[in-house]
Amino acid sequence: MTYDAVLFDNDGVLVEPPPLELLTEAAADAFAAVGVEDPSEADVDAISYGVTPDRLRDVCSTYDVEVQDFWQTRDRTASDAQVASMRRGGKPRYDDVATLDSLADPLGIVSTNQQATIDAILSHHDLDSLFETAHGRPPTVASLRRKKPEPYYLDRALADLDAESALFIGDSETDVLAASRAGIDSAFIRRSHVAAVELDVTPTYDLDSLWDLHELPGVTLAEN
Known part of the structure; x- marks a missing residue:
C-alpha cells in the first residue's frame, strides 16, 4: 500500500x-x-x-x-x-521540515489554528510551494464544532487532493482521533512539549522526527 x-x-x-x-x-x-x-x-x-x-x-x-x-x-x-x-522570531520552523522536500506524495495541512494564521506562516517560512492544500479554521462559531478530533477539515483536505489513503502527522491525541475518524493512518510526533505524553489512543506510527518519514511504508520518496 x-x-x-x-x-x-x-x-x-x-x-x-x-x-x-x-x-x-x-x-x-x-x-x-x-x-x-x-x-x-x-x-x-x-x-x-x-x-x-x-x-x-x-x-x-x-x-x-x-x-x-x-x-x-x-x-x-x-x-x-x-x-x-x-x-519577531517566534513560531520558528522545525529543522526537520526540510525533509518534506524529499517526499513525492501530495502534501497538505490541517490545523485548528486560524486560516489567516496558517496563510501567514506558509508565506513567512516560504512553505507555500510544498503544500497543495492548507486548511485552518474560518472565524466562525461553526468551525469550533468541526475542529479536530472531528474529521471535517481532514475530509476536505483529502477531497482537495483526491486521496483515499493518507497519513496524518500530529502532536496531539485529537490529531490521532481525527485521523481514525477520517479512516486514514496517523503518526504521533514526539516533539519536546509532548515527549513524555501517554496517549489513550494508538497511532499507526510513533515518530521522534519528521526524518523518520523516510522509513515508513507507504510514503513515497522523490527520485534524486
Whole structure:
C-alpha cells in the first residue's frame, strides 16, 4: 500500500506552537475590543485555547456580547498576536521540515489554528510551494464544532487532493482521533512539549522526527 497524500498538523509539527501566555493576552485584548474591560481570569482562559461553542456562549452571555461578533474579534486578535510574534522570531520552523522536500506524495495541512494564521506562516517560512492544500479554521462559531478530533477539515483536505489513503502527522491525541475518524493512518510526533505524553489512543506510527518519514511504508520518496 502506498499513500495518496501526507497531511500535517501545523503548530507543534511544522512550527513551534505559540506560548499559552501569548494566546491569553490576545484573549484579554479581544474582551477589551468589545468593551469588556475587566473579565474574570477564568473567562479569559476559557476563550484562550481549546474553546468549545457552549463555553463561548456562556462567556458571551455573562458579558452581554454577541457570540459571532465576539468570536470573530477573538480569532482576529489571536491571529494578529501570533503573526506579530512570528515576525519577531517566534513560531520558528522545525529543522526537520526540510525533509518534506524529499517526499513525492501530495502534501497538505490541517490545523485548528486560524486560516489567516496558517496563510501567514506558509508565506513567512516560504512553505507555500510544498503544500497543495492548507486548511485552518474560518472565524466562525461553526468551525469550533468541526475542529479536530472531528474529521471535517481532514475530509476536505483529502477531497482537495483526491486521496483515499493518507497519513496524518500530529502532536496531539485529537490529531490521532481525527485521523481514525477520517479512516486514514496517523503518526504521533514526539516533539519536546509532548515527549513524555501517554496517549489513550494508538497511532499507526510513533515518530521522534519528521526524518523518520523516510522509513515508513507507504510514503513515497522523490527520485534524486
